[in-house]
Amino acid sequence: MFKKILFATSATEACDHAARVAFDMAQRYNAHIDVFHVLGIPTRGYSQVVVDVTTGEEVALDDNYRDLVKEEIRTYYDHQIEKTENWSIDVAIGLPHREILRIARLMKPDIIVMGGSTGASGSYAHKKIVTGSTFQRVAKAARCPVLVINRPAASFWGGFSNVVFATDFSDAAATAFDFSFKLAHTLNCEFHIFHALDITRIQMNNLHTQDYIEDQIRKASQQLRFRYVSRMENFKQYAMAVWEGIPFVEIVKYAREKHADLIVMAHNTHKTEDNDSPLGSVAEQVILRANCPVISINRSVGKK
Amino acid sequence: MSEGTLCNKIPIQTDEALKILLSDTGGKQYYQEMKSLDVDTRLLWETIGKTCKSRIHTWLKICAHCGMCADSCFLYRINDQDPKQVPAYKIQSTLGEIIRRKGKVDNAFMMMAMETAWAKCTCCNRCGLYCPHGIDVGIMMGYLRGLLYQQGFVPWELKIGAGMHRVYHAQMDVTDDDFTETFIWMAEEYEEDYPGLTVPVDKVGADIMYTVNAREVKHYPEDLAEAAILFHLAGEDWTVPSKGWEQTSLAMFAGDWAACKIQVESVYDAMERLKPKRMIGTECGHAHRATVVEGPYWAGRKDGLPPAESIHYVEWLAEALRTGKLKIDPKKRIKEPVTLQDSCNYVRNHGLKNITREIMSYIVEPGYFIDMAPNREHNYCCGGGGGFNGIGLYREQRNKALITKRDQILDTGAKLVIAPCHNCWDAIRDLEEEYSIGIRWSFLKPLLIGMVEIPEHLKPKE
Numbered sequence: 001m002f003k004k005i006l007f008a009t010s011a012t013e014a015c016d017h018a019a020r021v022a023f024d025m026a027q028r029y030n031a032h033i034d035v036f037h038v039l040g041i042p043t044r045g046y047s048q049v050v051v052d053v054t055t056g057e058e059v060a061l062d063d064n065y066r067d068l069v070k071e072e073i074r075t076y077y078d079h080q081i082e083k084t085e086n087w088s089i090d091v092a093i094g095l096p097h098r099e100i101l102r103i104a105r106l107m108k109p110d111i112i113v114m115g116g117s118t119g120a121s122g123s124y125a126h127k128k129i130v131t132g133s134t135f136q137r138v139a140k141a142a143r144c145p146v147l148v149i150n151r152p153a154a155s156f157w158g159g160f161s162n163v164v165f166a167t168d169f170s171d172a173a174a175t176a177f178d179f180s181f182k183l184a185h186t187l188n189c190e191f192h193i194f195h196a197l198d199i200t201r202i203q204m205n206n207l208h209t210q211d212y213i214e215d216q217i218r219k220a221s222q223q224l225r226f227r228y229v230s231r232m233e234n235f236k237q238y239a240m241a242v243w244e245g246i247p248f249v250e251i252v253k254y255a256r257e258k259h260a261d262l263i264v265m266a267h268n269t270h271k272t273e274d275n276d277s278p279l280g281s282v283a284e285q286v287i288l289r290a291n292c293p294v295i296s297i298n299r300s301v302g303k304k
Numbered sequence: 305m306s307e308g309t310l311c312n313k314i315p316i317q318t319d320e321a322l323k324i325l326l327s328d329t330g331g332k333q334y335y336q337e338m339k340s341l342d343v344d345t346r347l348l349w350e351t352i353g354k355t356c357k358s359r360i361h362t363w364l365k366i367c368a369h370c371g372m373c374a375d376s377c378f379l380y381r382i383n384d385q386d387p388k389q390v391p392a393y394k395i396q397s398t399l400g401e402i403i404r405r406k407g408k409v410d411n412a413f414m415m416m417a418m419e420t421a422w423a424k425c426t427c428c429n430r431c432g433l434y435c436p437h438g439i440d441v442g443i444m445m446g447y448l449r450g451l452l453y454q455q456g457f458v459p460w461e462l463k464i465g466a467g468m469h470r471v472y473h474a475q476m477d478v479t480d481d482d483f484t485e486t487f488i489w490m491a492e493e494y495e496e497d498y499p500g501l502t503v504p505v506d507k508v509g510a511d512i513m514y515t516v517n518a519r520e521v522k523h524y525p526e527d528l529a530e531a532a533i534l535f536h537l538a539g540e541d542w543t544v545p546s547k548g549w550e551q552t553s554l555a556m557f558a559g560d561w562a563a564c565k566i567q568v569e570s571v572y573d574a575m576e577r578l579k580p581k582r583m584i585g586t587e588c589g590h591a592h593r594a595t596v597v598e599g600p601y602w603a604g605r606k607d608g609l610p611p612a613e614s615i616h617y618v619e620w621l622a623e624a625l626r627t628g629k630l631k632i633d634p635k636k637r638i639k640e641p642v643t644l645q646d647s648c649n650y651v652r653n654h655g656l657k658n659i660t661r662e663i664m665s666y667i668v669e670p671g672y673f674i675d676m677a678p679n680r681e682h683n684y685c686c687g688g689g690g691g692f693n694g695i696g697l698y699r700e701q702r703n704k705a706l707i708t709k710r711d712q713i714l715d716t717g718a719k720l721v722i723a724p725c726h727n728c729w730d731a732i733r734d735l736e737e738e739y740s741i742g743i744r745w746s747f748l749k750p751l752l753i754g755m756v757e758i759p760e761h762l763k764p765k766e
Contacts, residue, residue: 043734060330061329064329065329094523095523095524098523300493300496
């Protein structure tokens with residue numbers, strides 16, 4: 001399931017929870033983990049000066065500096081690397097999202113693991129209301145699933161055993177189903193198929209009767225059976241549910257109730273900065289709020 | 305004759321030499337060696353004899369030292385009207401003096417001349433506009449840079465930059481394969497949003513051959529994607545050359561005349577090979593100057609023109625909007641105070657002042673566009689032109705030079721600055737970093753992407 005993990009990290013506290021999950025996955029599933037860090041953003045036109053993303057200082061880049069940063073990363077993750085068989089550390093210069101996508105294109109990982117927003121130093125991203133721009137850009141364009149750990153993953157005890165697949169019935173959700181079902185099947189997990197009926201939009205137009213809402217719930221349940229359950233053959237350890245409400249809230253509540261250690265869902269935003277929905281997509285809100293890792297899958301995942 | 309191992313008169317010719325010079329972080333050893341670099345006075349005088357033509361001799365002689373150029377120079381104004389910053393003084397005390405002394409100058413003189421040529425002039429050519437005799441110090445500074453480069457007195461980053469052009473035919477270590485591979489990657493990344501989006505490489509006889517800045521490939525490939533998307537939406541028949549795709553020329557900033565020729569010929573070769581109707585370059589000022597304005601002379605072209613009609617990106621964009629190839633969604637026009645940076649290299653030096661304002665008329669809601677003062681051909685340099693942006697040795701002087709632009713922008717009250725030029729874009733970004741005045745800055749392409757209407761037949765099927 002996971003042979004190659006690309007762990008994109010700021011090598012700071014903001015990525016500590018992500019590191020716990022990434023290294024656990026590498027150790028548990030015997031995967032190679034590449035710890036990837038974008039150390040500096042190029043500046044001053046063609047000059048050789050970069051701004052170190054961690055310190056914010058301008059540095060003149062050379063091989064010594066690269067080695068120094070690699071050594072720092074090695075030390076930072078020392079206790080995790082010690083227990084990991086197959087690992088490497090790479091650093092790059094550039095804009096973080098672009099360099100993560102560039103190396104992902106090159107090494108074709110099974111999954112990219114990222115932390116939450118580094119944002120203002122010292123503040124956790126879940127206290128903010130938007131996800132990091134690096135995550136947004138990577139999640140939009142990556143050709144593999146992107147796993148994000150934003151909050152301390154309270155219900156993640158190691159490994160995956162309880163997976164929630166949340167669907168909006170989009171094309172990307174179909175890809176997300178394929179991936180999450182394969183994961184649940186391969187790793188012998190409990191599999192929860194979930195759809196949140198968005199009543200916020202219904203309410204904006206006019207107030208619907210409870211009969212109407214329940215009718216929609218029934219229809220969505222049929223869709224779950226038709227689209228997903230019918231393709232699961234003899235797999236038995238699953239459950240399904242449709243709840244009405246504000247989608248991201250319902251998904252987070254459902255995952256909490258099921259003690260999920262992983263949520264898999266589609267990421268359908270086309271734009272990285274959308275003035276019409278400043279809070280980003282449903283997936284981004286779930287990432288900010290869920291207390292387990294979230295895998296986001298866009299419609300390009302799996303395409304050659 | 306004292307020559308350093310890094311600082312010497314030999315241009316960078318190989319990747320190995322590039323790496324060695326690059327590994328001298330910040331040019332520490334390089335500048336140390338420069339202090340004892342000998343001047344080959346015979347070579348200097350011989351070169352002047354061969355290359356310094358009557359125009360420059362005349363300019364130097366007829367300069368009446370009237371001082372009209374002083375106030376035209378933003379560096380003079382920003383440096384407390386220091387007489388040593390008067391353009392006439394700057395050129396007379398360097399190039400003029402070298403000629404008067406018949407090339408017999410020493411190391412200390414050349415070090416002073418280097419600082420004058422790269423830290424006291426951005427070759428913005430504004431002084432030429434105000435001189436009653438039409439004397440253009442910017443042009444002469446460009447010539448002086450050539451003499452200095454030949455003697456090895458050139459800032460570290462520019463020796464590297466010129467070397468990059470010699471080794472890679474690009475301003476950065478981006479290979480031809482990197483270029484096509486990155487461009488195709490970008491098309492793949494956006495093809496879901498824009499079905500049918502492709503990057504035609506080496507198509508012969510296309511209407512447009514597009515050339516870029518290597519930095520886009522290396523660091524901002526979104527720019528390539530945006531260019532492809534806009535050509536795609538406009539229904540253009542376009543292509544990129546697999547060789548000769550780099551339009552910029554750090555060699556021009558460095559004064560490496562031979563590398564200027566090598567670089568521009570690589571682009572002209574691509575034009576000869578692919579025979580496009582037109583060549584369009586990216587949103588870059590000096591690249592346009594190098595490839596379209598000065599390049600034909602470097603390449604020895606008798607008609608003074610590139611092999612194919614060559615226009616700046618803003619000319620294409622204005623045309624596409626004027627003819628309706630690209631349509632702006634009126635709801636998405638810019639509705640906030642916005643200003644525009646005039647790039648010296650294609651506005652003052654190539655007359656495109658009205659074209660960019662025509663674009664503004666299409667993309668900005670009436671009433672929101674505010675010109676800087678002065679503007680058009682009278683506009684000031686961004687503060688980082690002519691190579692100033694990239695030279696670590698002169699960072700402090702460059703940061704001071706940004707103040708002119710900072711205050712011009714502040715006076716407009718605009719929070720968004722459109723800068724269709726890489727150098728200007730960099731300088732404006734840096735001035736925000738340095739002085740935090742709360743502005744945003746943008747090329748035209750990303751703004752256009754957000755406001756063009758997608759023709760029905762090109763919309764993604766949901």
